[in-house]
Amino acid sequence: MLDIKITKTTAPKKLPDKDDPLTFGTIFTDHMFMMDYKEGIGWYDARIIPYQPISLEPSAMVFHYGQEMFEGLKAYKAKDGRILLFRPDMNAKRTNRSCRRLCIPEIPEEDFIQAIKELVKIDSAWVPTREGTSLYIRPFIIATDPFLGVRPSKTYKFIIILSPVGAYYPEGINPVKIWIEDDYVRAVKGGIGEAKAGGNYVASLKAQIKAHDEGYSQVLWLDGVHRKYVEEVGSMNIFFKIDGVVVTPELSGSILPGVTRDSVITLCKSWGYKVEERLISIDEIYEAYQKGKLEEVFGTGTAAVISPVGQLRWKDHIMRIGDGNTGPLSRKLYDSLTGIQLGKLKDIFNWTVVVE
Amino acid sequence: MLDIKITKTTAPKKLPDKDDPLTFGTIFTDHMFMMDYKEGIGWYDARIIPYQPISLEPSAMVFHYGQEMFEGLKAYKAKDGRILLFRPDMNAKRTNRSCRRLCIPEIPEEDFIQAIKELVKIDSAWVPTREGTSLYIRPFIIATDPFLGVRPSKTYKFIIILSPVGAYYPEGINPVKIWIEDDYVRAVKGGIGEAKAGGNYVASLKAQIKAHDEGYSQVLWLDGVHRKYVEEVGSMNIFFKIDGVVVTPELSGSILPGVTRDSVITLCKSWGYKVEERLISIDEIYEAYQKGKLEEVFGTGTAAVISPVGQLRWKDHIMRIGDGNTGPLSRKLYDSLTGIQLGKLKDIFNWTVVVE
C-alpha cells in the first residue's frame, strides 16, 4: 500500500464544457501522480501534485536511449455517478511485462492501481459525461540518470497524467480506411514490439505519413521476417471475421497484447463464435475477400474501443469490406464493451473497478 | 549561418584535473547549445546558454513515443593547441538521415557544424589533454509537443551538450569479450536500425545484461530475419580480418553507418588491403576460426575508436582470436586514427576540422 502525499492545486483550471465533444490528448487535468526510483532504494516518494512541467538534466537517459514505457486506460462516469475503470489489472500486468523487456524496475500491481484510483478520485470532476467521451489515463515511466552510455538507468520517474478525451479517430465508430504496409516494419520477433515502448511508435510514423498521403487513416503492419503475416494497426489490434469465424493474429512476440483484444475474444467466445488466434497471411485475407468471405474487419484498442475497417489497401488491391457501414459484430462489440465500461450492462466478467 | 545568441555562465564549474583519466559521459561542461523548432516557422532561437535542466510538459511526446535522435562525435586538443573535430560533416549528414526516418525536421548541415564549433570554442578549456581523453560532443533532438496520440510532433528542441571523457570501455584498447546474441534482436530491415534513435538502444539492454552476466562486455547482433548474418555491436560496427581480407557487414538498412567504419574502410584500402562490405554469416566466421583464418576482429566507433575483440562466444562455441593481445591491424588503425584526430599524423583525407 503506497503512502501517497497529496498537494492540491491552488489554481484549478476551467473544466471543459459538459457538451464539448472533446479531442484526444490535448487537455490535462489539475493533478498528476509522481513517484521516483533509485537503485538500492526502490520506488519512493509517491505523491499527487499539481499538474506541472518536469525538469530533467539534458543528459537524462530518456532523451538519448529511449528507456521509457507507457500505458493507456480509461475511466468512465456511469449514469449513477460511479466512476469506473476498465480492467486496470491488465494494464498493471502489461506495465511489468514492458518493464522487464526494457530493463526498467517493475511496479507492484496493487501500487499501480492504487495510484490511478487516488489520482482519478482527486480529479473526478474531470471525468466527462457526454456520449463517446471518457477520462484517458496515461501512466508512464522514464529513465532519468544524467549519463551518456548504453546501460539501464539507475533512476526513474513513474508519472500518471489524465486527459478528458473524445474520439481518437475523427471517423469515430464509422469505418476507417487502412493501408497495408509492405516496405517499413514496426517490430520484429526478438525485439521490443510486445512492450509498450516509445521506440515502437516512432518507428511507425514514416509509414503512417505515407498512408495519410494516399488517403488512408491507419497502417496495418506485416511481420518483419516474412513480410506476409498480419500483425496489428498503429495503436490497435486487428480482427477479421471470415466465413463466420473470428480470427486475430496470435501473440507472437512482436505485437502488443491489447486489453481490448482480450476482452473482444472473451465476448465473442461467450456469444458462441469460434475464435482463432493464429498466423494470418495477407494472401489468406485477400483470398477470403475475393471469395466474398471477408465479412468484417475491425481494430480494437483502448482509445477507439472498436474501429470498423471499411477498406483495406494492399499493394494495388483495394478490398472494400461489407456495405460501407459498421458491420453487425463490430457494432455489437462496441455496444457491449462501452455498455460494460459505462455500467449500463451487467459486468458478467468482473471487468470494471469502481473508484470510490 | 545561424545567429547564435550567447549567454555565459556566471558560475563556472571546476575543470577536471589535467591528470584525471576521466570516465565516460558523467560530467558536463559549462554551456549547452539549444535551438527550437515550430511547424510553420522552422528552427529558430539558436542560443548558447549555461548548462541547465530542461523543463518539459509531462505530455511532451518524447516521453511517450520515442521521437528522439542523437549523434556523437569528439573534439581533440592537438599538441600545438588547436582543437580538432573529426569529420563533423558525416555526423551532420547522418543526423538528417536519422531525422528523415524518424519524421523529425532536418537541420542544415552547416548550421549543425557551426553550432558545434561555437559551443566547443566557448568551452574550449574543457577539452582534456591526457592521452586517451577527448571532449565528447552529444547533439540530440527531442519532440516536445504536449500531445498524446501517435503522429510526428510539431515542435522540437535541438540541443548539444559536451562531456570530457576517457575510455568508453574499461578495457581501453585491450581486447574485449563479445557475446553473439541469437535470441533478442536489435533491429530489422524496414525498421529504424540505421537511424541513431533511442529505441534501438533500449532494445539492446536486455541482451547486454545477459552478456554481462555471462562475463562478456558487449553484444554482437545477428540480423532479425535469418538470425545468422552479423550486424553490429552495441555501439560499434564490426570488422573481421579473414585470411588477409578485411570484411565488414554491408549497410543493409538495419545497422548504423558508422563514421569510424567509413574511416577504417578508407584507411585499409589506402594501405592496400582488400576490403569487402557484404553479408557475413556467423557460420562463415566460425568456419574461418576453425580453419585458423580468423586473424583479427575489432569494433569501430567514436567512443572507443578501435576496440579489439579477444573472444567471441556463439552458443556453446568460444572463439579465441589471435594470441590475446591487440592484433597488428587493430593497433595500426588505432594509432593512425588517433594520430590524425590529434593532429600528430598528416591528415591526407582532410578529415579534421579546426575549431577557431
Ligand SMILES: Cc1ncc(COP(=O)(O)O)c(C=O)c1O
Ligand atoms: C501498438 C498497439 N497495439 C494495440 C493496442 C491496443 O491495446 P489496448 O486494447 O490495451 O488499448 C495499442 C494501444 O493501446 C497499441 O499501442
Ligand SMILES: Cc1ncc(COP(=O)(O)O)c(C=O)c1O
Ligand atoms: C549502434 C551503433 N553502431 C555503430 C556505431 C559507430 O558509429 P561511429 O563510428 O559513427 O561512432 C555507433 C556509435 O556511434 C552505434 O551507436
